[in-house]
Amino acid sequence: xxxxxxxxxxxxxxxxxxxxxxxxxxxxxxxxxxxxxxxxxxxxxxxxxxxxxxxxxxxxxxxxxxxxxxxxxxxxxxxxxxxxxxxxxxxxxxxxxxxxxxxxxxxxx
Amino acid sequence: xxxxxxxxxxxxxxxxxxxxxxxxxxxxxxxxxxxxxxxxxxxxxxxxxxxxxxxxxxxxxxxxxxxxxxxxxxxxxxxxxxxxxxxxxxxxxxxxxxxxxxxxxxxxxxxxxx
Numbered sequence: 001x002x003x004x005x006x007x008x009x010x011x012x013x014x015x016x017x018x019x020x021x022x023x024x025x026x027x028x029x030x031x032x033x034x035x036x037x038x039x040x041x042x043x044x045x046x047x048x049x050x051x052x053x054x055x056x057x058x059x060x061x062x063x064x065x066x067x068x069x070x071x072x073x074x075x076x077x078x079x080x081x082x083x084x085x086x087x088x089x090x091x092x093x094x095x096x097x098x099x100x101x102x103x104x105x106x107x108x109x
Numbered sequence: 110x111x112x113x114x115x116x117x118x119x120x121x122x123x124x125x126x127x128x129x130x131x132x133x134x135x136x137x138x139x140x141x142x143x144x145x146x147x148x149x150x151x152x153x154x155x156x157x158x159x160x161x162x163x164x165x166x167x168x169x170x171x172x173x174x175x176x177x178x179x180x181x182x183x184x185x186x187x188x189x190x191x192x193x194x195x196x197x198x199x200x201x202x203x204x205x206x207x208x209x210x211x212x213x214x215x216x217x218x219x220x221x222x223x
Contacts, residue, residue, distance in 0.1 A: 035214075097155070
């Protein structure tokens with residue numbers, strides 16, 4: 001079957017750095033996405049990785065290793081507004097998005 | 110970036126009535142749109158994939174006669190919840206895909222069936 005694993009919840013301190021991991025087993029691979037979802041709101045697109053390596057976008061970076069079926073989202077200089085759920089999703093061989101359950105990130109002052 | 114709108118954002122209705130939710134891609138053409146449902150503190154659940162001009166593809170366990178999807182144009186898809194019941198109360202979110210890559214989400218519609 002197809003599976004996306006990410007931690008259920010993480011806690012970090014304002015100003016610090018946090019890394020949210022995602023591992024996947026899917027039938028084929030056509031890219032990995034990270035979305036941010038604040039409570040009560042719809043997800044917003046953060047990043048897309050299809051080749052191995054690190055993609056940096058401001059305070060957020062996303063890394064992919066296809067051989068290991070692994071990705072992480074790195075958030076630097078954490079702000080209180082970064083408290084949200086972070087969803088990892090993989091596009092499989094049929095171009096279907098397979099969603100992880102999300103990681104709830106709690107930022108403490 | 111790509112913008113997707115949804116209307117209405119909130120709807121409260123009586124049990125047995127039908128509710129229509131619209132999803133529009135505002136600044137791009139979306140050949141494919143997706144409808145999701147999300148219950149509190151749970152992950153997104155894909156309900157159906159909608160392709161412009163053809164019938165929607167429903168996920169297993171989703172009743173196509175209850176959740177009617179119409180994708181009449183490259184910028185508009187509608188979801189109609191027919192004969193809604195309290196258990197249909199949920200957060201319904203649409204998304205639209207630009208080409209083959211990224212899905213952009215609408216702001217969601219909260220449905221409360223009394």
